[in-house]
Amino acid sequence: MTTPDETDNPEEISTILARMGGVLLTEDTLDAVLDLISSLARSTIQGADAVSVTLVRDGKIITAAYTDDSVMQLDSVQYENHSGPCVSALDEGVVIDSKKLAEETRWPEFRVVARDNGIAAVRSSPLKVHDRAIGALNLYSRSSRGFDESHEIVELFGNQASIILANAEAYTSSELLNEQLREALRSREMIGQAKGILMEREGCSADEAFDVLRRASQNSNKKLRDIAKEVVSSAAREPR
């Protein structure tokens, strides 16, 4: 339920988040957007005193965004010992919720650091892309009431962060594909020109021109496109 004194209402927040969801992001802008999501989460979710986003990047678990310096300590002790709510959320792909860290028996190393930072409750939601957890949204609270009252908005943030991650992943792979396609088309163009030159010079068909280039490539152990380039530049040097 929305109370009148709340400054941000969930509907407005969901509109902002939904707008961000459609954007393809590079790694740098991704981190900036995750920072924004973390701050929005902290100001919107009741009881959230510190927020961070854990990601697996290049096979390593890292904190990609955080609202407070204390979070770095809370997160890194989990990564170092591979034990803690955010590590479990990642490994198991389920929400890990602990309202009373003081009574918790799991994660001994993490509990010490949490206690030192006055953290009483934690909730880590997995961020999933194609059903695979690739990160976690971590909420830390000084109050032992936990986050049950804001259950829906917590889920909303988790879902939107997942969509943004999926888009960032799509960006990386589409960028790579674009580059490979551009290379392929350049090569194809070069080979097409070389075939045209050979057809005119040798009076042969396009397929036969390809055979000439292909045999030269085989015999010299050079790429066919490099052979084609040589043919094209030698023709360009010839006076007409």
Added chain:
Amino acid sequence: VHELVGFEAARQQAMLSFDDLWIRYLGLGGEATHDEMRGYVEGTARPSSHEHDVLAHALNERFMDMDMDSPVPYSRP
């Protein structure tokens, strides 16, 4: 000694996905779509002798990158 192998065995040995192979094939002037090429590789469709050789060369250039002999035979000498 070259051990001559079929397209699918060569594709696996070359560790190329169908997407990777198709982009290489396209770059050499191949005319078939991704799915048509996949049919050639898997043996469910027959390429013309020219398309066969373009595909063979795409694989053999990959073996060139891997410093291996070219094991895929051409249909023309």
